[in-house]
Amino acid sequence: FLGYGVVWLAVTQTVQNLPYWVLWIALLVGANSSAWFGTAVLVTNMRNFPLSRGTVAGLLKGYVGLSAAVYTEIYGMILDNSSSALLLFLTVGVPIISLSTMSFIRPCTPASGEDSSEHVHFLFAQGASVLLGIYLLTTTIIADTLSVGKIIRYTFVAIMVILMMAPLAIPIKMTLCPSSKKFAGPVDSSEELNSGTGESTQTEPLLAQSSSASYLGSFQEGEDINDVDILLAVGEGAVKQKRKPHRGEDFNFRQVIIKADFWLLWLVYFLGVGSGVTVLNNLAQIVYAQGGGNTTMLLSLFAFCNFIGRLGGGAISEYFIRLKTIPRTIWMTFAQMAMIVSFLLYASTYSGTLHVATGLLGICFGVQFAVMIPTASELFGLKHFGVIFNFIQLGNPIGALLFSGIIAGYVYDAEAIKQGGSTCVGASCFRFTFLVLAGLCGLGSLLGLILTIRIRPVYQMLYAGGSFRLPQRSDH
Numbered sequence: 479f480l481g482y483g484v485v486w487l488a489v490t491q492t493v494q495n496l497p498y499w500v501l502w503i504a505l506l507v508g509a510n511s512s513a514w515f516g517t518a519v520l521v522t523n524m525r526n527f528p529l530s531r532g533t534v535a536g537l538l539k540g541y542v543g544l545s546a547a548v549y550t551e552i553y554g555m556i557l558d559n560s561s562s563a564l565l566l567f568l569t570v571g572v573p574i575i576s577l578s579t580m581s582f583i584r585p586c587t588p589a590s591g592e593d594s595s596e597h598v599h600f601l602f603a604q605g606a607s608v609l610l611g612i613y614l615l616t617t618t619i620i621a622d623t624l625s626v627g628k629i630i631r632y633t634f635v636a637i638m639v640i641l642m643m644a645p646l647a648i649p650i651k652m653t654l655c656p657s658s659k660k661f662a663g664p665v666d667s668s669e670e671l672n673s674g675t676g677e678s679t680q681t682e683p684l685l686a687q688s689s690s691a692s693y694l695g696s697f698q699e700g701e702d703i704n705d706v707d708i709l710l711a712v713g714e715g716a717v718k719q720k721r722k723p724h725r726g727e728d729f730n731f732r733q734v735i736i737k738a739d740f741w742l743l744w745l746v747y748f749l750g751v752g753s754g755v756t757v758l759n760n761l762a763q764i765v766y767a768q769g770g771g772n773t774t775m776l777l778s779l780f781a782f783c784n785f786i787g788r789l790g791g792g793a794i795s796e797y798f799i800r801l802k803t804i805p806r807t808i809w810m811t812f813a814q815m816a817m818i819v820s821f822l823l824y825a826s827t828y829s830g831t832l833h834v835a836t837g838l839l840g841i842c843f844g845v846q847f848a849v850m851i852p853t854a855s856e857l858f859g860l861k862h863f864g865v866i867f868n869f870i871q872l873g874n875p876i877g878a879l880l881f882s883g884i885i886a887g888y889v890y891d892a893e894a895i896k897q898g899g900s901t902c903v904g905a906s907c908f909r910f911t912f913l914v915l916a917g918l919c920g921l922g923s924l925l926g927l928i929l930t931i932r933i934r935p936v937y938q939m940l941y942a943g944g945s946f947r948l949p950q951r952s953d954h
Contacts, residue, residue: 480504480507480508481504481505481506481507481508481509481511482504482508482565482568482569483504483569484496484500484501484504485501485504485505485508485565486562486565486566486569488501488504489561489562489565490562508568513868515576516542517864517867517868518583519538519583520535520538520851520867521860521863521864521867522583522584522585523538524851524852524855524860524863525585525860525863526585526586527596528860530596530597530600530796531796531851531852531855531856532792532793532795532796532799532806532848532849532852533600533604533792533793533796534792534852535792535847535848535851535852536788536789536790536791536792536793536795536796536848537600537603537604537607537789537792539788539789539792539844539847539848539851540607540611540785540788540789540792540844540848541607542788543781543784543785543787543788543844543847544607544610544611544614544781544785546777546781547611547614547615547618547778547781547782548614548638548642549564550618550778551614551617551618551621551634551635551638552564552567552635554621554631555621555626555631555632555634555635556631556632556635599648602645602647602648603645603648604789604793606641606644606645607785607789608789609641609644610638610641610642610644611782611785611786612782613637613638613641614638614778614781614782615778615779615781615782617634617638618774618778619775619778621634622772622774622775622778723859725737725739725857725858725933725936726856726857726859726936726939726940727859728858728859728860728861728862729858729859729862729866730861730862731862731865731866731869734858734862734866737858738932739857739929739932739933740857740858740866742925742928742929742932743807743850743853743854743857743870743929744869744870744873745873745922745925746807746810746811746814746922746925746926746929747810747846747850747870747873748873748876748877749814749877749918749919749921749922749925750810750813750814750817750842750843750846750919750922751843751846751847751873751874751877752873752874752876752877752878752880752881752918753817753821753877753881753915753918753919753922754817754839754842754843754846755843755874755877755878755881755882756877756878756881756882756885756886756911756915757821757824757836757839757915758780758843759878759882759886760882760886760890760908761773761776761777761780761836763890763902763907763908764824764832764907764908765832766901766903767902767903767904767905767907767908768827768832768905776832776833776836779833779836779837779840780836780837780839780840780843781840782840783836783837783838783839783840783841783844784840784841784843784844785844786840786841786844787813787840787841787842787843787844787845787848788844788845788847788848789844789848790841790844790845790848791809791813791844791845791846791847791848791849792848792849792852794809795809795848795849795852796852799937799941800941803934803937803938803940803941803942804937805853805929805930805933805934805936805937806849806852806853806856807849807853807926807929807930807933808926808927808930809845809849810845810846810849810850810922810926811922811923811926811927811930813841813842813845813846813849814842814846814919814920814922814923814926815919815923816838816841816842817838817839817842817843817915817916817919818916818919818920818923819838820835820838820839820842821835821839821912821913821915821916821919822912822916823835823838824908824912825905825908825909825912825913825916827905827909850870851867854866854867854870855867856936856937856940857933857936881914881915881918885911885914886908886911889907889908889910889911890902890907890908890911893906893907894907
């Protein structure tokens with residue numbers, strides 16, 4: 479409210495001559511408010527559904543990917559492309575929606591084991607989101623290519639709202655037809671999944687011994703090598719050793735930043751998302767440099783494919799991790815390999831490749847988000863997941879600054895100067911940038927493969943029985 483409200487006052491000239499620093503702070507507050515919403519919703523639901531982390535991350539991030547198309551429809555069909563009206567909607571409408579729904583975003587009591595009805599509910603939500611994505615893409619194309627009357631535009635938006643609210647059918651159904659299944663207590667950390675607190679109808683313990691678990695035990699014991707003096711002191715009882723967490727348990731931020739796997743995950747995410755957002759930030763200039771085209775159509779295509787990548791990345795990684803205990807990061811690796819192809823298509827400037835490259839890039843870009851989130855929670859726990867997840871997300875703005883603001887901007891300006899103006903036209907405007915981005919994704923693919931190999935034993939233990947399990951605690 480305070481952020482976009484101040485900008486609205488300046489745009490409508492209700493308050494004139496606002497200092498630049500005031501507008502800067504207002505934009506900072508308004509733009510960063512979305513991070514609070516995302517963190518609250520994501521962290522809460524990851525704890526509410528700890529056994530379906532990939533599905534949850536893909537679904538929530540998929541809706542985030544669709545949000546741009548939703549705002550585009552509201553902006554074009556309801557607000558008549560009025561910037562001041564959009565700012566007023568962000569100032570008043572978003573806080574009202576947030577305040578009216580905030581009481582529903584709270585810790586719940588997750589099932590103590592696998593729940594078939596939960597799987598059906600997730601499938602329904604995924605189907606509703608796919609239907610919404612297809613609908614948004616279709617209506618955007620129709621509104622952009624045809625002259626649509628006001629009544630039809632309002633009808634389009636009304637149907638969009640209904641599709642957005644379709645997942646509400648799940649809690650309504652559960653309220654009217656409650657399940658008799660008992661639940662465990664709310665989960666605040668990964669360790670509580672293994673604590674045995676709360677009621678449960680299952681007689682089988684959450685942690686079952688397996689060959690992979692015993693293998694990981696020896697694997698983890700070799701992670702931290704203590705000095706001989708400390709070991710002797712512990713053996714004599716003079717010192718009580720406090721064991722550091724192992725991967726799969728709860729880390730705090732200070733513990734996680736000294737782990738090689740954390741920085742490998744950060745770098746893979748940074749290279750993948752940073753290179754993708756570079757194209758997104760410069761898409762209008764890319765289209766113009768390659769001879770023109772419909773930028774709105776390309777943005778809609780990117781948004782839809784980004785949604786598919788987010789939703790599919792979470793669902794596919796969840797399926798294969800349960801089936802073959804394949805670490806999720808392998809899909810980040812495959813996605814960045816495909817991004818290399820996309821950047822080479824951009825650099826080639828062949829006729830007809832622009833839409834293919836944009837769609838492929840959108841899918842791969844979305845996969846990075848959907849895979850990073852559950853991977854971070856599985857390796858480093860849920861207790862401090864909000865801090866860890868948001869720190870990894872810094873790879874997005876840092877990548878945008880380095881790759882888009884510096885590399886792409888410098889190359890574009892240099893080529894424009896050669897052409898004697900401020901606007902660049904031709905393949906040379908972004909070709910070098912695309913080749914650099916392809917090289918960065920090649921490096922990201924290599925790092926992703928290394929990370930996948932390193933954490934494979936962890937996932938063999940965590941998903942040894944086909945569903946998430948925690949390692950046994952052995953306090954030395």
